[in-house]
Amino acid sequence: xxxxxxxxxxxxxxxxxxxxxxxxxxxxxxxxxxxxxxxxxxxxxxxxxxxxxxxxxxxxxxxxxxxxxxxxxxxxxxxxxxxxxxxxxxxxxxxxxxxxxxxxxxxxxx
Amino acid sequence: xxxxxxxxxxxxxxxxxxxxxxxxxxxxxxxxxxxxxxxxxxxxxxxxxxxxxxxxxxxxxxxxxxxxxxxxxxxxxxxxxxxxxxxxxxxxxxxxxxxxxxxxxxxxxxxxxx
Numbered sequence: 001x002x003x004x005x006x007x008x009x010x011x012x013x014x015x016x017x018x019x020x021x022x023x024x025x026x027x028x029x030x031x032x033x034x035x036x037x038x039x040x041x042x043x044x045x046x047x048x049x050x051x052x053x054x055x056x057x058x059x060x061x062x063x064x065x066x067x068x069x070x071x072x073x074x075x076x077x078x079x080x081x082x083x084x085x086x087x088x089x090x091x092x093x094x095x096x097x098x099x100x101x102x103x104x105x106x107x108x109x110x
Numbered sequence: 111x112x113x114x115x116x117x118x119x120x121x122x123x124x125x126x127x128x129x130x131x132x133x134x135x136x137x138x139x140x141x142x143x144x145x146x147x148x149x150x151x152x153x154x155x156x157x158x159x160x161x162x163x164x165x166x167x168x169x170x171x172x173x174x175x176x177x178x179x180x181x182x183x184x185x186x187x188x189x190x191x192x193x194x195x196x197x198x199x200x201x202x203x204x205x206x207x208x209x210x211x212x213x214x215x216x217x218x219x220x221x222x223x224x
Contacts, residue, residue, distance in 0.1 A: 032211055034211070034212075042217070042218075043200055043215035043216060043217055043218055044153065044200070044215050045215070046212045046213070049211075049212075085151065087153070091211060096141060096158070096204055096206060096211055096213070097155060097158070097166055098155065098211075098213060099155075100152075100153040100154070102150065102151060102152050103151055
């Protein structure tokens with residue numbers, strides 16, 4: 001089983017739609033969780049951290065379920081500019097070692 | 111005002127050659143990383159240095175040798191390049207003890223081995 005698993009997509013949605021991505025992780029000792037965004041041929045950038053209580057940043061909501069070992073990202077009112085690959089990222093142990101999922105590609109269309 | 115910079119941005123070379131990629135960060139961070147992103151877009155950590163000390167050394171061929179002359183620089187030297195080394199190599203940095211654990215990535219070096 002991969003350490004971090006995501007549906008690669010692509011998810012093709014119209015502007016204004018709500019879309020959700022899930023991610024599962026295998027190591028129950030994982031301590032910190034993140035969503036990064038990577039545009040085509042660009043570097044990954046932190047989108048948001050994921051907290052146990054769930055957190056929201058504008059149109060983006062992240063949830064963590066430790067018991068089931070999954071993380072979700074909800075995007076409301078999708079914009080064309082949301083088109084990118086969304087990487088689920090998990091930190092295990094010390095030394096700030098991040099393990100990246102392979103990403104879920106989102107394409108928002110008119 | 112570039113935060114994490116890498117040179118070169120593109121590198122095309124032949125099998126068997128030796129090449130280096132350089133990385134510099136001006137964020138004052140104490141930890142730097144090298145990642146490899148292959149053709150399937152899978153991003154995997156290779157090495158990490160904290161204050162010039164190697165702290166993460168994943169299963170990477172010993173043809174790859176990182177060097178950190180100071181905490182703002184982390185270079186990657188690759189000997190005897192192989193076709194399978196073709197990938198995008200990202201440098202990143204972070205500050206230990208910060209609440210967000212955010213890693214800041216450089217723009218990447220696209221290596222093509224022919």
